[in-house]
Amino acid sequence: MKSGLGLSLLLVFVCVMSISMVSAEQSLMVFAGAASKPPTEEAVKAFEKKTGVKVDVVFGGSGYVLSQMILSKKGDIYFPGSSDYMEVAKKKGVVYPETEKYVVYLVPAINVQKGNPKNIKTLKDLTRPGLKVAIANPEGVCVGAYAVEIIEKNFSAEEKAKFKKNLINYTESCEKTATAISLKAADAVIGWRVFHYWDPERIETIPLKKSEIVRVGYIPIAISKFTKNRGLAQRFIDFLLSEEGKAIYRKYNYFMTPDEAVAWIGEKKPVGGEYVVPKEWIKK
Known part of the structure; x- marks a missing residue:
């Protein structure tokens, strides 16, 4: 047994x-x-x-x-x-x-709330006083590094300082960058063009000028x-x-x-x- x-x-x-x-x-x-x-x-x-x-x-x-x-x-x-x-x-x-x-393949762009209530049309508009802007943390998130690269290429020292005054947050991922717009936590982010297609009811994409884009991801x-x-x-x-x-x-x-x-x-x-x-x- x-x-x-x-x-x-x-x-x-x-x-x-x-x-x-x-x-x-x-x-x-x-x-x-x-x-x-x-x-x-x-x-x-x-x-x-x-x-x-x-x-x-x-x-x-x-x-x-x-x-x-x-x-x-x-x-x-x-x-x-x-x-x-x-x-x-x-x-x-x-x-x-x-x-x-x-x-x-990915292309960086500006993402805003549906209907573009803040009337953001260009990259330089992100330096306007009173705007709430977010980018992903460039230390660990790809789209954040792209955002910094674009800012460094296109902004003067004065414009960069104004942009940083509007910068309310570093987000932890691409998903959270897009969500900042979906939840209206930010007026604009420098993200990916495809964010619009993740949440077309709440996110709109404003293309960057071709001269402002540094590279295709x-x-x-x-x-x-x-x-x-x-x-x-x-x-x-x-x-x-x-x-x-x-x-x-x-x-x-x-x-x-x-x-x-x-x-x-x-x-x-x-x-x-x-x-x-x-x-x-x-x-x-």
């Missing part, structure tokens, strides 16, 4: 361990910048339905989720909001560079060196790049090629790259 019970317990233990191993093998963890959150959430659901693989996504500022991935030594995929933090990840040796792919993806299932991680990337995956991002009006972004801007711009944020913009 005792030996039979011992054998039964052993079999239960083996079964539980087997299920756990299978479960681990059939799941993925993605550390993602929030610049792609709405379509990525939809793409994850489609991938899970198609494959039966569970995908957990940690969204946030690209620099912050990169730090989380490194500290936890977990994660199968790094999916930041721009080239800037993918370059950091490659320098730190935490992704496989040969697996990097570009998913979509892109959202890259690569396999993390912490992955325990490189093949499955590659399968997820392949899905995002498939026609089915691309259709989801198109639905949210992301640019699928640099040429689409350039056509919208009206002038050819550098694509990607890396920008070092001046120390004066880094909060102590």
Whole structure:
């Protein structure tokens, strides 16, 4: 009897361990910048339905989720909001560079409340007294770094000082930058053109002048060196790049090629790259 019970317990233990191993093998963890959150959430659901693989996504500022991935030594995929933090990840040796792919392209813009109640028409309007302006934290969020780059290129020292007087907050991610407009916490943000399509009932986009735009952004993806299932991680990337995956991002009006972004801007711009944020913009 005792030996039979011992054998039964052993079999239960083996079964539980087997299920756990299978479960681990059939799941993925993605550390993602929030610049792609709405379509990525939809793409994850489609991938899970198609494959039966569970995908957990940690969204946030690209620099912050990169730090989380490194500290936890977990994660199968790094999916930041721009080239800037993918370059950091490659320098730190935490992704496989040969697996990097570009998913979509982004153009910075001014985002305001629907109907543009403050009548904001240009970048220089953001220096007007009394406006409430927000940008993402440039220390850890891609769109914040783009905002600072644009301000540094286009504003005089006096205009920059006026802008900073209107600056009410640093937001923690792209999602929270867009939400600042949706919830009317800010009159304007320097964000991404696609924010309008995240919440068209409450967000409106004011294009920057083509001379004001420094570069086109892109959202890259690569396999993390912490992955325990490189093949499955590659399968997820392949899905995002498939026609089915691309259709989801198109639905949210992301640019699928640099040429689409350039056509919208009206002038050819550098694509990607890396920008070092001046120390004066880094909060102590």
